[in-house]
Amino acid sequence: MRVTRRRVSLFVFAFLASSLAVQSPSWSQTNPSEVTKILIGYIKQEVDKKALPLSRLDNPLEDDGIAGARLGLDDNNTSGKFLKQEFLLKEITVPVGGDAVAAAKSLVAEGYRMLVVDAPAPTLLQISDAVKGDDALLFNVSATDTALREENCRINVLHTLPSRDMLADALAQYFVWKKWTKWFLIYGAYPDDVLNADAIRRAAKRFGAKIVAEKEYKEAGGARRTDSGHEQIQAQMPVFTQSSADHDVLVVADENEVFGPYVPYRTWSPRPVAGTSGLTPASWHPAHEQWGATQFQNRFFKAAKRGVRAIDYNAWLAVRAIGESVTRVKSDDFKQLKDYMKGPEFSLAAFKGQKLTFRPWNGQLRHAIVVGDRHLPVSWSPQPGFLHQVTPLDTLGIDQPESKCRF
């Protein structure tokens, strides 16, 4: 069935290509060199969430991320038809407990060299090691772990989403610009929360803010609706957020949503909340409309019937980075594509008012980061005045001289 569909689409494509080219020889299956085909794999590792997000608005969707990759594919193919390039996307969803490494290896064996990976850091590293000797490039679209860009960096991985440090720095710059420099940090008990809190501490130190108090929330949470304990968590927030230290803002590090979403409006002191709740840093905002983003949002909404989430944008970036490189290199040669993407000539226009490029020392895509609440972007970092000798974007995250990444 799939083969038939692909044949049909190839036929349509060949027809388009021949009508566009001035003297195009008629396409036949024996002469496939006419069209450069780029195979992109998408691996989505499902994760056993301890509980659903506290707000049903944030419930995971089946096409989270994949919808972005599909739009990227459409965009690539719209451009590709003028250059006789065709992009194909194969999506694999790996269930909880499934073998993402085997999925990646089978894709590589089938000739897929560009793999978009939506998986937690340990799985991403396993895949990276498993395809080490192969012509394969991985695109991390969901793991924010800074270590993946630092001591655990891999030469065959590019990161199209910002790291925890980049996100924390974006938030910090905004507060420093706002002169809200006294922070009360509260964080959860999971390892992710500890890393998140570390990133906040580092950002405070880096940009001249002060963490005047800290508190850990030790409960591990429960099911979203059935656990009567959630009522208690809400009720605990006023007392939990009490601090003797005078603070401008409460920064929450609770990546697993045990208590974070309950913090706003329940604080002991009337203070704004930021971090994983309240004012939040992200690679994308569903209401962002500057810099031509309206068209992108419209295009996505038409296709997916919903707004763009950050992971959709991250996946779109990965597929577009591949498309942009194929367009410029005019080849499907793996080495050329990989070198081009990491090289100084590569740049991506991605509705952020300036080009995005990869940091050559750790494979991280440079980002402007939006700081926003549920409804609207509030600001974009880097904030004016934070300068850097290469690009202001490098004021976000760990910079080259301090990087521990060695390929």
Next chain:
Amino acid sequence: MYERRLFALGMASLIAGMTPAHAYKVFVSNEKDNTISVIDSEKLEVIETVKVGDRPRGITMSKDGKHVYLCASDNDTVQVIDAATYKILYDLPSGPDPELFVLHPSGNPLYIANEDDNLVTVVDVLNKKVLAEVPVGVEPEGMGISPDGKFMVNTSETTNMAHFIDTSTNEIVTNVLVDARPRFAEFTQDGKYVYVTAEIGGTVSVIDTKTREIVKKITFEVPGVAPEALQPVGLRVTKDGKKVFVALGPANRVALINGETFEVEKYMLVGQRVWQLAFTPDEKYIFSTNGVSNDVSVIDVKEEKVIKTIKVGRLPWGVTIAPN
């Protein structure tokens, strides 16, 4: 005797000074206000503000100067406005979300870029009918047409191409890859070159219209301005092809390029986020719309300097000037 002569001379020069140079009407679309500002090109002041459709952006004039064509992007239509009475006469079918367009040198048809649909829509302005839809790259925007009307160039912002379209068949004949986010295409009057600006790439590509190859890529550099802020958008060329003016967006400058050497000669400081440009028909002035500072700058083309800033509506986007 001497005194009388001096007096006569004085009178003569006074009279000469009083004889007004031809005043043209300058129309500026204000994206945020849903209005257009009408400026008198000699008085250099706003003489009228006209309520129009939602999110007005691309704006141009009919060749006889009687009509203003305006992309009312959020209404998915092109409005036709009487240039004398400022009344909205009727709408043209435009396809969704029209942003920029170009009129055939003969005055008909109108070629419209539909950003959301990856299409260029060809519209007969007299019969108010869609003649053709040309599929192009992702997010079509810039629209230029050769002086003989035989070819038009559309730029697509995410595909990063200049598409040459044969206007007799309405089909793409050549695609030229340019830098990131191409925004605007403008032919020289002799038809030899087409200039294409790339906002995110930060360059202007000069394409030879015969070979359809890039003969020069112009880059910009302003001391004290971050390189990523140098974002070329609107571009206009004098009729003799010698002076090329480029709006540099958030760099708040208009660059002047020598049309013979393709070297940047000068940067002129204008208002904030400079977007589009238009010459008066006598090429005495070129006007720039400055989106963030809500004004237009008037540049004296001969003197190569900004002579005045005029306050208009909010988010001024496009500008067109009556030919008569």
